[in-house]
Amino acid sequence: MSSNSKLAFTVALCIAIPLFGCKRKSDVPQPDVAVAAAVAPSKPANAESANNPPNPKTGFDLNSVPVSTIPLPPFPYLDWPQGLADGDRFSDKSAFDRAYVVAGNELHAVEGRIENRRFRDADAQLTQLASQRNYEAAIKALGGVKVNTVLPGDPAFVKANGGDLGDLIVNKLHLKDYVDAYDAYLIRTPEKNIWIAVTTSSTSTQISTIEEQAMKQQVAFVTADAMQSELNTKGHIALYINFDTDKALIKQDGMAAVDEIGKLLNKDPALKLSVEGHTDNSGDAQHNKALSQQRADVVVATLVTKGIDKARLSAKGMGADNPIADNGNEEGRAKNRRVELVKQ
Structure with missing residues (x-):
């Protein structure tokens, strides 16, 4: 041939x-x-x-x-x-x-x-x-x-x-x-x-x-002071915490944002937060809902290990129900994969 x-x-x-x-x-x-x-x-x-x-x-x-x-x-x-x-x-x-x-x-x-x-x-x-x-x-x-x-x-x-x-x-x-x-x-x-x-x-x-491969981090973590300012102004803030793919395991580079949440809570002992997990709409909706709940839970659990009173925190999994960007492209999906802090 x-x-x-x-x-x-x-x-x-x-x-x-x-x-x-x-x-x-x-x-x-x-x-x-x-x-x-x-x-x-x-x-x-x-x-x-x-x-x-x-x-x-x-x-x-x-x-x-x-x-x-x-x-x-x-x-x-x-x-x-x-x-x-x-x-x-x-x-x-x-x-x-x-x-x-x-x-x-x-x-x-x-x-x-x-x-x-x-x-x-x-x-x-x-x-x-x-x-x-x-x-x-x-x-x-x-x-x-x-x-x-x-x-x-x-x-x-x-x-x-x-x-x-x-x-x-x-x-x-x-x-x-x-x-x-x-x-x-x-x-x-x-x-x-x-x-x-x-x-x-x-x-x-x-x-x-x-x-x-892991995503190359393009969004810097938000400091405790910036979180407090946003919560005081809007009552909520979106954070981008890196997790292992399809798992509720915080990556090492995602711990910096969690540390800042801890600093925020220590700085304001009266502050109570709802930690809400969000996903994009890729994959099964029921699975995404469960995954978002697990990720919110692990953020709360990590904060508790840092000395934050569990009574000041709650966790909710929202799945893909509340997008803040278009799920039709990767830029929008990346924005929708977030953890929100909501002032209680």
Whole structure:
């Protein structure tokens, strides 16, 4: 086979692309896969066990995926199929956002750098199966392990995540078409986790890549004096306290804001506060409500450990019910993910 008929992949993601019309598939032979030159040809010693997905009965355990030391090309790791014209390539990207993948039999939230790519299989001279198999081979050569044990359309999975298949496909998995095949992979390296979802429909392929990483803090914490001024003027103030993704665990850089709340309460012994957690509208509403309550609770509990009387504090989880910005873009969603202090 000539070099022009081979594919070279380098790893990527795909969200905001219009639906395509039907187009006759090419009858030409399907090309083989050629992994990018930056990838070492050998596989790790535990490659066979790495290809076994987690047990669906126990949910998804990230630690069940072996760490890979295979050298990786630059983000987004996989290239477009060779010969695909620029006008047939559709993509969008974000430096930091939240996306969801199917891991085990669960919907798993991931935050980090994202790129989404999509193309019509016929434009790449691929059948649906050839596209799926080519990406599967390329991702596994990079140390990727398939992690989903159910498909997005599985009735039990849909029921567990809101019961609306259309909402699950479009708003949570950010796919622009219903899927015939969905394969989610995790490349777990010593430095970071990389998630890749390969989705194929009857006419097109979508590659979703998320390089998991913490948000770079762009909003400075508010001092105790500034909090007091805002509470005296407006009766409430929005704070941005960093938590672990999808957890009620305050990150180390989020503790500075909590320390300032403690200083505020110590400075004004008569002050009582309601600590209210808020989220954006991504994901399941019931889950977001519970998560916001847990985060408000942990802020209160942390303040109590610092000597603040529990009777001066209350915690409420508001979920996504009270947005202060547009949830249609990441800037707005970031503003909505907040903790508010309300003067009592």
